[in-house]
Amino acid sequence: MGRSPCCEKAHTNKGAWTKEEDDRLIAHIRAHGEGCWRSLPKAAGLLRCGKSCRLRWINYLRPDLKRGNFTEEEDELIIKLHSLLGNKWSLIAGRLPGRTDNEIKNYWNTHIRRKLLSRGVDPATHRAMNEPVSDVKTISFASVTKEEEKIVVGYECKEEKTSIIQREERCPDLNLELQISPPYYQPPQESMKSSERRSLCFSCSLGLLNSKDCTCSSSSSTSSGGGSDGGTVCGNDFLGLRSGILDFRNWDMKI
DNA sequence: AACCGACCCAACCGCTTGCTA
C-alpha cells in the first residue's frame, strides 16, 4: 500500500544553496527535464529533499524567471488580481510571466501592502480604511442559508447571462469565504452596444488597456477568429476565462 | 567602527489535494 518515503530527511542538507548545488540541479534538469522531484536529488547527486530542489528551481533557477524590480504596471496588476483572488499567489503569478508565487507574495508583503496602507486602503479588503465595515457582506458557503445559497451558487459562465445565475444547487463543503462588497462600478457608456462591451478581454476590463499581451482592442469590434466563446477574441486566457473556469467579466454583483 | 533596528527574500514548514498501489 502506498509508496516509499520521498527522501531520507536525516541525510539531507538544509539552508542556503551553494553554487555547486545550483549547478548540479541546473545541469540535471537541462539533461533530463523536471520530471520526478522525488528521485531527482539522488539522480543529480544532491543531498537535498526533492521538495527543496523543486522550490529552488521554481523560485530561483528557472531560466525564464524575470529578475529585477516590479514595474508600475505589474504593481497595479497584482493589486487588481489580489482584490479578485485574494492570497492565491500561484494564480496571480500565473498571470505575471517570469514571476513566481513566492516572489509576488514577498513583494506584496513588503511593498504593496505598505503602498496600499499609505493610500488609506486596507490591503486585505481593498476598501478604504475609513469605510464602515457594515457595507461588507461576507458570504460563507459553509453556513449559508437556503435562500442565500440560491444567490451565491452558480457563477456559471454563460455569455448571454449578465447577472448571477440562480440555481438550486448545493455546495455544502465549499467555503470560499468570499467578501463581496458593493462593486466598484463604472457605468458603461450609453452609446456602447452590449456586444461591444462583452468583447473586452479581462485585462482590459481590469483597466489594463495598455497590456502588451492584450489584442482585443485591435479586433474586438469584429469578434472574428477564436470567438467561439461568443465574447472575447483576446489571445489571453486571462484567469483561465476561456477555459470556462472563471468568468468575472459578466458578473454583476447584486447583494 | 560598532551597534541596532528595519527591511528583504530565500528557504522551510505544515497543510491540502490528487494520484497510486
Next chain:
DNA sequence: TTAGCAAGCGGTTGGGTCGGT
C-alpha cells in the same frame, strides 16, 4: 475502497543587508 505518498500551495521564519545613530 482506502491508506499513503508526491506535488503544490500559502504562511512563516531566519539570516543577510542596509541605513541611521
